[in-house]
Amino acid sequence: SGAIKTITDGTLTMSTNAEFEPFEYRDNDKIVGIDVEIANKIADKLGLELKINDVEFASLIMELQTNKCDFVAAGMTATDDRRKNVDFSDPYFDASQAIIVPKGSNIKSRTDLNGKNVGVQQGTTGDTFCTNEDGTSDIKVASVKRYNKGSDAISDLINGRIDAVVIDNFPATKFVQKNSDKLVKLDDSLTSEQYAIAVQKGNTALLDQIDEVLKEMKSSGELDQIIEKYQSS
Ligand code: ARG
Known part of the structure; x- marks a missing residue:
């Protein structure tokens, strides 16, 4: 593995995929969200200016491996599987894969996904679950359509090109809120996951600082407040 990226110009670089409200998304061309707020705290602690690269989700690990960024949030x-290539911070959010279907769909529970055509965001854990890449899935879907953006999967779902979208629960709630006349999120979920910030393998100096910030934000209640703010917006 290569050398760890050094910071020379006062800039702390985060790579992300800003297609994932409320964690990272564009608001009037500005990238905002829960992860951006955490990242700003990390930059503040280090006395550095935060810069954000917005790339496809599936290239984020490579961004780290090719020294394009200091961390991925x-x-x-x-x-x-990802731990083979990056190191992760302490977890900061519990998540699961949710199922979104059109109103009136005959998909009412997780097992109803068997034999259905499902849309996912490429390279995500939803993709892994539906394609059963790691052999742990109990559901056999008929086909998986992979999208670069969750919003494109949602458009195809609304237009009847796929039967369901599998995506993380909090973004799923946001997508359904915006299309509440057409879509519903099922109560069943598919996985149990934890979000964490990724750094280059062996970058313990940065990882320790990130874990410090997360610990402070958790114990002060600030992290909960930020999450609540995005829940109600
Ligand atoms: N939690 C899922 C994963 O790790 C999906 C994350 C998608 N994030 C994004 N910014 N598009 O695979």
Whole structure:
């Protein structure tokens, strides 16, 4: 593995995929969200200016491996597979894969996904679950359509091109809120996951600082407040 990226210009660089409200998304072209607020805290602590790279979700690990960024904050689930290539901070959010269907769909529970055509965001844990890449899934869908953006999967769902979208629960709630006349989120979920911030393997100096910030934000109640703010907006 290569050398760890050094910071020379006063800039702390985060890579993300800003298609994931409320964790990172564009509001009037500005990237905002829960992860951005955490990232700003990290930059403040280090006395550095935060810069954000917005790339496809599936290239985020490579961003770290090729020294394009110092860390990845992207509602990224800490998985064993990813741990082969990056180190993760302490977890900061519990998540699951949710199922979104059109109103009136005959998909009422997780097992109803068997034999259905499902849309996912490429390279996500929802993608892994539906394609059963790691062999742990109990559901056999008919097909998986992979999208670069969750919003494109939602458009295809509304237009009847797929039967369901599998995506993380909090973004799922946001998508359904915006299309509440057409879509519903099922009560059943598919996985149990934890989000964490990723750094280059072996970058313990940065990882320790990030864990410090997360610990402070958890114990002060600030993290909960931020999450609540995005829940109600
Ligand atoms: N939690 C899921 C994963 O780690 C999805 C994350 C998608 N994040 C994003 N910014 N688009 O695979």
